[in-house]
Amino acid sequence: MLIITGGLFLLVATFVDLKPVVDQNFFFSTNDPGILQTKKIERRFPSQPEVILAVSSRDISSQRYLSRIQRLTQRVHTIGGVSAVKSLAEGPKSFDDAVKSPFWSRLLIAPDRKSSNVIIFMKGKHTEQPIQRLEQIVHELDAPDFRIHIAGPPYVVEMLRRSLAHDFRYFSLTAVVLFGLTMAALFRSVRLFVGMLCTCASAVLLTLLLQSMLGHKIGILTVNLGTIVFVIALSHLVYMTFNWQTLADCAHRIGKKSPDLATDARRMTFPPSFWSMVCASLGFASLL
Structure with missing residues (x-):
């Protein structure tokens, strides 16, 4: 997972322009x-x-x-x-x-x-x-x-562009630090913390790559899109981890020796996560 995240980071650093773009007519629709x-x-x-x-x-x-x-x-x-x-x-x-x-x-x-x-x-x-x-x-x-x-x-x-660049840097950094430390304190597992961080970072990097491939620049409506994706991806990981812990407790109580907890946790989390993803995607599509 670390290798995948590192590769995505290199692709974004090479091909994606992370500088916010603001047009003089950004307040108005192109069809106005x-x-x-x-x-x-x-x-x-x-x-x-x-x-x-x-x-x-x-x-x-x-x-x-x-x-x-x-x-x-x-x-x-x-x-x-x-x-x-x-x-x-x-x-x-x-x-x-x-x-x-x-x-x-x-x-x-x-x-x-x-x-x-x-x-x-x-x-x-x-x-x-x-x-x-x-x-x-x-x-x-x-x-x-x-x-x-x-x-x-x-x-x-130019003032708006600077404000957007400031928000892009500091909101992204705050999301990583705040939610990352919360997950580290909550689950107390270095492997789990690194895995969650890499997964969320990969989701953000893929979003930036896809946005760039579609020809869209970082603008006034999409400047915090990466932060939103990070938080949403992290929430689904929290749900799946909680389901895994719940299944592990149940298996321990009934004496089941070798339960396939990871598969069961994914199966339990997938339906609500899927429909949540659909709703979030529809919301993001309105910004692109």
């Missing part, structure tokens, strides 16, 4: 009329993903603020994956020109004139590395009188 209309418009008028930096200060017309905006704009230009940047330092001729222009004033200056926008146009859909670099720049330049706030679909998607 609004999404279909949006995609139609994008095909006719292609656009690039945008990240917006809202930079606030007491006086956005001061030379100090404008020089900081210029520095921020120049630093953003150095990020790979950025195609263009628009700000008070790049676009309008001057601050007065931005205020007088209906276009630039609406695009770059807040109605209360307490902040201005730095609009960043990204290349392509893979924005993980550019967002990380942008966060570093924002952290370096952010100050009490120069507050920088990040917004935009690529940034929100």
